[in-house]
Amino acid sequence: MENFIYGAHMSIARGFVKAAEMTHEEYRTNAMQIFLKSPRGRHEKEISESDTAAFRSYCQSHAIRFVVAHCSYLLNFTHDMSKDIWPLDSLVSDLKNIHRLGGIGVVLHIGKYLELEAQAACRYLAVNIAEIMHRTAAENNWVILENTAGQGTEIGWQLAELEKIFKEALQQHPRIRFCFDTAHAFAAGYDLRDAKGVAQVFGEFAARFDLDRLALIHFNDSLKDLGSRVDRHANLGQGKIGKEGMLAVARFAIEHKIPMILETPEDDKGSHLPDLEVLRGWLA
C-alpha cells in the first residue's frame, strides 16, 4: 500500500541508525519519530556529521519515507522568553538537527497558560514562534503543533481553541503544521469510537485548518474515558476508543496519505511490534 505510511516512536539510546534499522527490519514500517535528546533534560546532544550521513543514507536505501522529531516536554512557549531563552534554543536546535537527519520537522505541545490569561499567552506564543521561524529560515522545515488532552491548564485541546490560536498567532507562517493525537482528542471529548465520529472530527479539522496542514497522526488508543482530560495512551484494541474507531482513523490516514506514528506502551521487551501487528491485522 503506497499510501500507508506508519511506524512508531523510536528510542535513540543505541544511535540513530539502530533506530532506523529497527524501524525497517524488526517493525517492517516506513516511518519513525525520535527524540533528539532527553525529553526531560536541558542537555543538548552532539550529533556528528557521520551519524547524520549514515542515518540519511540508511533511510534512503530502505524506504523510510517519514522521519519526525518530538521536542522536549519541558518547553512552553506561551510566556515571556526574553530572559530565559533556553526553550527557544532547544527547539531551534531540534529543528536544525532533524533537518540534518533528513526529517520533516518537530512536534511540540503548545504549552500551558500558567498564571497568564489566554490572550497574553497567545501574544507570547506569536512572538516566540516568529523568533523560532526566523532562526530556522535556512532549514525551512515544519513546526508541528500537537493537540493536547487538556490536562490542567494545557493549551490546544479543543479544535476551536487551536483555530483561534492559529488565526491570532500563527497563520502567517507557512511552516506551521499540526499533529493529531487520537488519545489526546478522545480524552478531550472527541468521540472517535466509530466511523461516523471519526469522519466528523476530521471534517471539523479540515474545515478549520485545511487537511494539508495535518502533518501526521499520533495513533494511540486511550486508557481513560471520553472527555476525561487525562492523557494515558493504551495499546491498540485495549483502550476506550477500540478497534472500530481506530481502524476508521487508519483508513482515513491511508486515504489521505497522512503518516501515523504509534506512541502506545511498549511490551516487556520494549517493542511496539505487537501493536503494529494488530494494526496490520485490522487492515488485512
Ligand SMILES: [Zn+2]
Ligand atoms: Zn502524541
